Amino acid sequence: MKTGAKTLIEALQREGVDTIFGYPGGVVLPIYDELYDSSIRHILVRHEQAAAHAADGYARASGRVGVCLATSGPGACNLVTGIATAYMDSIPVVALTGQVPTGLLGNDAFQESDITGITMPVTKHNYLVKDAADLDRVVQEAFYIARTGRPGPVLVDIPKDVSTGVVQEGRPVPETVSLRGYQPTYQGHVRQIDRALDLIAGAERPLVYAGGGVVLSEASAELLEFVETAAVPVTTTLMGLGAVPGDHPLNLGMLGMHGTQSANYAVTECDLLIAVGVRFDDRVTGKIETFAPNAAVIHIDIDPAEIGKNKAVDVPIVGDVKAVLQALLRRMQKRGDTANWVARTNAWKAQYPLRYRDDDRLRPQYVVEQLSDLLKGEGIIVSEVGQNQMWTALYYCFKKPRTWITSGGLGTMGYGFPAAIGAHYARPDVPVVDVAGDGSIQMNIQELGTVAQYDIPVKIVILNNMYLGMVRQWQELFYDRRYSYTELPSVDFVKIANAYGVEGLRVDEKAGVREALETALATDGPFVLDFRVEREENVFPMVPAGAAINEMIGVRQR
Amino acid sequence: MKSHTLSVLVENRAGVLSRVAGMFSRRGFNIESLAVGPCEEPNMSRVTIVVNGDDGVVEQVMKQTNKLIDVIKVSDLTKRESVERELALIKVAAESGPARAEILQIADIFRAQVVDVGSKTLVLQVTGDTEKIDALEKLLRPYGIKELVRTGKIALLRGAKTVKSSK
Ligand SMILES: Cc1ncc(C[n+]2csc(CCOP(=O)(O)OP(=O)(O)O)c2C)c(N)n1
Ligand SMILES: [Mg+2]
Numbered sequence: 001m002k003t004g005a006k007t008l009i010e011a012l013q014r015e016g017v018d019t020i021f022g023y024p025g026g027v028v029l030p031i032y033d034e035l036y037d038s039s040i041r042h043i044l045v046r047h048e049q050a051a052a053h054a055a056d057g058y059a060r061a062s063g064r065v066g067v068c069l070a071t072s073g074p075g076a077c078n079l080v081t082g083i084a085t086a087y088m089d090s091i092p093v094v095a096l097t098g099q100v101p102t103g104l105l106g107n108d109a110f111q112e113s114d115i116t117g118i119t120m121p122v123t124k125h126n127y128l129v130k131d132a133a134d135l136d137r138v139v140q141e142a143f144y145i146a147r148t149g150r151p152g153p154v155l156v157d158i159p160k161d162v163s164t165g166v167v168q169e170g171r172p173v174p175e176t177v178s179l180r181g182y183q184p185t186y187q188g189h190v191r192q193i194d195r196a197l198d199l200i201a202g203a204e205r206p207l208v209y210a211g212g213g214v215v216l217s218e219a220s221a222e223l224l225e226f227v228e229t230a231a232v233p234v235t236t237t238l239m240g241l242g243a244v245p246g247d248h249p250l251n252l253g254m255l256g257m258h259g260t261q262s263a264n265y266a267v268t269e270c271d272l273l274i275a276v277g278v279r280f281d282d283r284v285t286g287k288i289e290t291f292a293p294n295a296a297v298i299h300i301d302i303d304p305a306e307i308g309k310n311k312a313v314d315v316p317i318v319g320d321v322k323a324v325l326q327a328l329l330r331r332m333q334k335r336g337d338t339a340n341w342v343a344r345t346n347a348w349k350a351q352y353p354l355r356y357r358d359d360d361r362l363r364p365q366y367v368v369e370q371l372s373d374l375l376k377g378e379g380i381i382v383s384e385v386g387q388n389q390m391w392t393a394l395y396y397c398f399k400k401p402r403t404w405i406t407s408g409g410l411g412t413m414g415y416g417f418p419a420a421i422g423a424h425y426a427r428p429d430v431p432v433v434d435v436a437g438d439g440s441i442q443m444n445i446q447e448l449g450t451v452a453q454y455d456i457p458v459k460i461v462i463l464n465n466m467y468l469g470m471v472r473q474w475q476e477l478f479y480d481r482r483y484s485y486t487e488l489p490s491v492d493f494v495k496i497a498n499a500y501g502v503e504g505l506r507v508d509e510k511a512g513v514r515e516a517l518e519t520a521l522a523t524d525g526p527f528v529l530d531f532r533v534e535r536e537e538n539v540f541p542m543v544p545a546g547a548a549i550n551e552m553i554g555v556r557q558r
Numbered sequence: 559m560k561s562h563t564l565s566v567l568v569e570n571r572a573g574v575l576s577r578v579a580g581m582f583s584r585r586g587f588n589i590e591s592l593a594v595g596p597c598e599e600p601n602m603s604r605v606t607i608v609v610n611g612d613d614g615v616v617e618q619v620m621k622q623t624n625k626l627i628d629v630i631k632v633s634d635l636t637k638r639e640s641v642e643r644e645l646a647l648i649k650v651a652a653e654s655g656p657a658r659a660e661i662l663q664i665a666d667i668f669r670a671q672v673v674d675v676g677s678k679t680l681v682l683q684v685t686g687d688t689e690k691i692d693a694l695e696k697l698l699r700p701y702g703i704k705e706l707v708r709t710g711k712i713a714l715l716r717g718a719k720t721v722k723s724s725k
Contacts, residue, residue, distance in 0.1 A: 120577060121584050125627040128572075145627060181569060181630045305621035308614070 004132035005030040005163040011139035021054040025071020027098035030163040046446040050418035052082020057422030073111030084122040088409025092151040101161040124152030132165035144177040149184030150303040188319035201334040203272035212239030213277015219322035235263035242398035256284040261352035268550040280310035290548035364463040368395040379431040384416040384440030386470035414443025448500035451526040497528035504528035566605040593710030642713040651702035
């Protein structure tokens with residue numbers, strides 16, 4: 001006989017779990033007692049939200065399932081933002097929560113909250129385990145559901161009497177999971193693939209619009225081969241950055257609200273849009289009626305519910321992006337004559353490069369450019385949310401998938417720092433940098449305690465404009481410069497870092513940027529860089545909310 | 559905009575109904591009626607949901623419902639030959655002699671059964687499609703309906719065809 005807690009830990013080990021991000025409490029004491037001498041490493045964060053984000057960052061950097069653990073009630077509730085963040089970006093996370101004993105369920109017991117009810121809308125699936133004998137099966141199903149099909153977070157709620165309950169030893173564990181209500185489609189339909197190939201062969205102005213699904217499906221190599229073989233220019237979403245090298249001649253950069261001019265013009269003028277692992281989010285499409293108005297649309301996605309959700313599609317292909325791209329490549333016989341079109345998109349790229357005032361002021365874009373130049377695409381870049389996120393997306397040259405980690409769908413301030421911690425445990429071999437805003441970093445700044453305790457070499461680059469900059473930008477542009485509650489007082493981030501035992505540097509001059517970045521990157525442990533940037537710098541280009549995506553402001557007009 | 563009758567086969571597990579109903583409300587899909595109960599398979603239940611929406615909306619409803627792990631199969635019965643039934647219990651005021659006789663006559667025409675006889679009221683039980691029950695309700699209204707309860711619609715395909723767990 002063994003306890004439920006021991007059964008749980010063994011089930012996690014069978015899933016290959018090496019790291020758990022968590023925070024203890026009353027009802028998870030039995031689980032923590034098992035962790036005490038388990039081979040699984042547990043990282044004690046300083047807030048459960050950070051545990052969820054770290055598990056998410058671990059998953060994004062590695063492609064494996066991230067795991068977090070929290071106690072019932074407040075602990076579980078603190079996970080919710082992190083779970084919702086993972087859900088919006090389809091990230092495989094398993095969240096384990098303690099729960100009050102089954103006999104007290106529904107009684108408003110101490111630290112009881114209905115976490116399966118609360119997380120139903122933000123999980124792919126969740127479980128309340130009522131019998132220790134179910135733990136093996138539930139854990140196996142949870143990991144299977146999290147990582148297969150369209151990935152997503154799964155929560156497993158474990159009452160205290162289940163983790164202290166006894167399970168018979170040596171019960172056989174099923175080899176594979178089979179759920180009659182869950183059978184994702186991986187192979188695209190051959191007839192649709194051939195219809196897509198017909199459109200591709202006949203198109204004069206085709207464009208690939210690639211997103212996070214390419215990264216999730218590990219399909220970067222296939223995508224690259226596809227765009228090169230078919231000679232099709234490509235634009236990526238925020239989530240798709242890195243799926244195609246940023247400096248590839250066919251890459252037009254990011255599209256959408258803060259997309260490049262060349263990408264947004266190409267969408268507007270293409271005659272065939274090949275949408276790969278994307279969901280036509282409103283931040284990408286702008287006014288949907290004017291998105292790719294002249295194009296036939298091929299949509300490849302593993303989730304049938306995404307196809308036709310926001311935009312009518314001519315050729316739907318439900319399947320795993322990697323498998324479908326392989327099939328397209330295998331069956332492709334003819335490509336369209338795209339030479340003129342490629343030349344046209346290249347001319348846009350040359351004519352409308354990203355620009356900022358590169359004077360002697362310390363501008364945030366310059367910091368990102370220098371970081372890009374130093375890391376040469378070799379590190380993992382995590383961001384917070386706001387202007388810092390968009391500047392990083394635009395000015396950092398991503399060369400590989402899974403080197404860019406950001407909260408796209410939910411846009412969660414405070415995500416970056418804990419996600420960077422998770423990314424480090426997934427890829428301890430590469431430098432991990434969180435590009436932060438002064439607002440966002442203060443949403444999970446307590447994690448300095450975690451990086452100090454475990455000497456986690458995450459570097460924090462704060463683009464400190466003493467504003468909630470992105471909101472201030474909207475107020476400047478659309479609310480008559482009425483900066484309502486967006487100004488933040490100066491904070492001495494170096495002192496805060498030092499108080500936790502972390503090194504830091506403040507930089508006020510452009511001339512000091514490169515050296516400071518070099519110092520931080522050369523330091524073995526964590527490091528905080530506080531860059532005092534131009535306060536009212538804006539992110540451009542920009543498509544105002546509700547406008548067509550070729551109607552950009554802050555650009556040289558056509 | 560049109561009513562669609564969806565037959566949804568689900569795992570018979572705690573919380574399934576709230577998963578389905580929660581998804582509908584979260585995504586702004588309107589449920590006109592919902593009926594749930596055990597079915598021919600021991601560990602499954604069948605939920606019959608009537609939703610209102612144009613074809614695009616109903617397609618989204620079906621796809622989103624299908625995504626729920628505990629949902630085994632979703633079919634739109636509206637597009638196929640099916641039998642649809644609802645049941646209603648109607649407590650109608652029936653005090654004076656002539657009214658009572660008229661009500662019994664109406665019940666007879668609708669093949670409604672009298673399932674309770676009180677000194678001042680009758681309770682009628684009627685089954686049929688939505689229109690039939692609406693019609694009966696309308697005819698009884700002048701006499702004074704004290705209470706009325708309707709089940710959601712349930713439906714099955716006609717003939718040998720079935721909505722089974724094929725996925
Ligand atoms: C948790 C959360 N609260 C509020 C917002 C709304 N929001 C989006 S960007 C932003 C400002 C971010 O400020 P900062 O981190 O300093 O970044 P900056 O834009 O200045 O680079 C705010 C408040 C959000 N995205 N997330
Ligand atoms: Mg700021």
